[in-house]
Amino acid sequence: xxxxxxxxxxxxxxxxxxxEACNFIEDGMTIGMSxxxxxGEAKEVPxxxxxxxxxxxxxxxxxxxxxxxxxxxxxxxxxxxxxxRMPFQVDNTLRKAINKGEVMFIDQHLxxxxxxxxxxxxxxxxxxxxxxxxxxxxxxxxxxxxxxxSASFAMFADKVIVEINMLHSDKLEGMHDIYIPEARPNRTPxxxxxxxxxxxxxxxxIDPSKIVGIVFTNKxxxxxxxxxxxxxxxxxxxxxxxxxxxEVEEKRLPENLGPLQAGIGNIANAVMMGLLDxxxxxxxxxxxxxxxxxxxxxxxxxxxxxxxxxxxxxxRVNAQVFDNLDKYRDKLVLRPQEMSNLxxxxxxxxIIAINTALEFDIYGNVNSTHVCGTxxxxxxxxxxxxxxxxxxSVFVTKSIAKGGAISSVVPMVSHVxxxxxxxxILVTDQGLADLRGLAPRERAVQVINNCVHExxxxxxxxxxxxxxxxxxxxxxxxxxxxxxxxRLESEGSMxxx
Numbered sequence: 001x002x003x004x005x006x007x008x009x010x011x012x013x014x015x016x017x018x019x020e021a022c023n024f025i026e027d028g029m030t031i032g033m034s035x036x037x038x039x040g041e042a043k044e045v046p047x048x049x050x051x052x053x054x055x056x057x058x059x060x061x062x063x064x065x066x067x068x069x070x071x072x073x074x075x076x077x078x079x080x081x082x083x084x085r086m087p088f089q090v091d092n093t094l095r096k097a098i099n100k101g102e103v104m105f106i107d108q109h110l111x112x113x114x115x116x117x118x119x120x121x122x123x124x125x126x127x128x129x130x131x132x133x134x135x136x137x138x139x140x141x142x143x144x145x146x147x148x149x150s151a152s153f154a155m156f157a158d159k160v161i162v163e164i165n166m167l168h169s170d171k172l173e174g175m176h177d178i179y180i181p182e183a184r185p186n187r188t189p190x191x192x193x194x195x196x197x198x199x200x201x202x203x204x205x206i207d208p209s210k211i212v213g214i215v216f217t218n219k220x221x222x223x224x225x226x227x228x229x230x231x232x233x234x235x236x237x238x239x240x241x242x243x244x245x246x247e248v249e250e251k252r253l254p255e256n257l258g259p260l261q262a263g264i265g266n267i268a269n270a271v272m273m274g275l276l277d278x279x280x281x282x283x284x285x286x287x288x289x290x291x292x293x294x295x296x297x298x299x300x301x302x303x304x305x306x307x308x309x310x311x312x313x314x315x316r317v318n319a320q321v322f323d324n325l326d327k328y329r330d331k332l333v334l335r336p337q338e339m340s341n342l343x344x345x346x347x348x349x350x351i352i353a354i355n356t357a358l359e360f361d362i363y364g365n366v367n368s369t370h371v372c373g374t375x376x377x378x379x380x381x382x383x384x385x386x387x388x389x390x391x392x393s394v395f396v397t398k399s400i401a402k403g404g405a406i407s408s409v410v411p412m413v414s415h416v417x418x419x420x421x422x423x424x425i426l427v428t429d430q431g432l433a434d435l436r437g438l439a440p441r442e443r444a445v446q447v448i449n450n451c452v453h454e455x456x457x458x459x460x461x462x463x464x465x466x467x468x469x470x471x472x473x474x475x476x477x478x479x480x481x482x483x484x485x486x487r488l489e490s491e492g493s494m495x496x497x
Contacts, residue, residue, distance in 0.1 A: 084103070225314075366418040
């Protein structure tokens with residue numbers, strides 16, 4: 001415990017244990033919790049709440065920025081403490097409960113959550129639980145490795161519990177840019193004109209009298225689970241770099257490409273790593289999550305500045321970054337997720353959005369959330385915020401999955417998250433399909449010829465040709481459109497026996 005981290009001395013009397021802080025949380029409450037992609041979540045109070053729920057059953061509606069680390073979703077699910085959860089998750093135990101209908105999950109564009117609260121379309125939190133690196137003299141909260149929805153949660157909530165994480169360096173203070181938009185309908189434009197603009201405050205400004213409890217912790221964020229690039233992701237990156245080179249050559253993109261956004265996960269991170277071997281320099285990012293590739297690109301002198309909402313790193317990169325924060329401070333800024341994902345800014349800056357698909361179909365519709373159309377994987381996250389508003393919207397995926405039992409390119413996607421109108425470029429390890437300016441039948445030819453694995457290409461071409469014989473602007477054989485998915489569920493593979 002270090003009282004220097006609480007610079008408003010009137011709050012020293014609010015220090016308590018996590019178990020004591022849980023007494024402010026009651027059955028049926030809506031709880032807003034910090035955390036975005038396993039970074040910056042409160043750690044002690046949620047764990048204590050799970051233990052409390054085992055003894056005195058209660059259920060809460062939990063709203064975060066995105067996914068939580070340290071198995072917190074797992075612990076809360078196993079304790080039966082979750083009635084509703086939004087807007088994103090990655091935990092396997094929670095995922096199973098969602099798909100069984102035991103926890104009601106609301107999948108939502110990440111830019112919209114606090115906007116919906118502001119407009120009274122969602123309940124505001126009764127209690128906000130926010131991880132912090134410090135509390136200022138004014139009683140304002142300095143976040144740690146993510147901002148997510150923390151600022152608005154703390155402002156909206158009746159009561160605020162702060163977790164001071166002593167494991168995080170106090171050098172994180174000053175890296176945040178907390179800007180809250182004005183209320184509609186008279187909102188002025190958000191004054192972010194460049195990736196590195198700082199237009200807000202360095203801490204979350206609230207009335208300190210709302211802080212009812214302060215808990216100290218020394219627990220780290222969970223490490224990112226991203227793996228090293230493999231042969232398939234290397235190929236995806238090469239196809240995309242070649243595309244970028246052509247765009248620059250034909251004067252459709254500037255030499256530094258313009259701001260980049262990359263979704264969370266192995267494939268998007270690996271694709272960004274592919275830029276290490278490219279000729280591009282002077283790069284910038286305006287994204288949600290700053291991953292390993294962000295810092296590898298900075299270290300290589302390729303990336304000049306990165307704006308994000310959270311920092312989530314593998315064990316390999318974590319110490320490299322957080323033990324040397326002075327090296328990166330002038331190259332980074334962390335913003336609330338409604339700013340990192342704001343469509344207004346995405347369109348203004350001309351961002352190239354690179355996100356991951358579970359599957360896409362021959363016309364360019366993308367499914368990024370549901371397995372076989374019914375089983376939730378993680379959620380849409382921020383991909384929709386960027387895809388519809390990007391200068392160029394790119395979706396990437398490996399052409400096959402599960403050892404070849406699944407084709408990531410199908411006749412018709414089993415669930416649509418991003419319709420064909422929001423998708424410009426599709427890339428797999430097989431190749432790249434540029435769908436801009438093409439009619440549906442022309443798009444299908446590009447997708448089949450360039451993106452489909454050889455084990456499925458002939459079957460998909462046969463489907464398309466027979467559909468064209470039947471006719472239509474977007475030809476389909478409705479009786480066969482989902483046959484690949486039904487075959488997978490009944491036989492364990494999309495391939496015909």
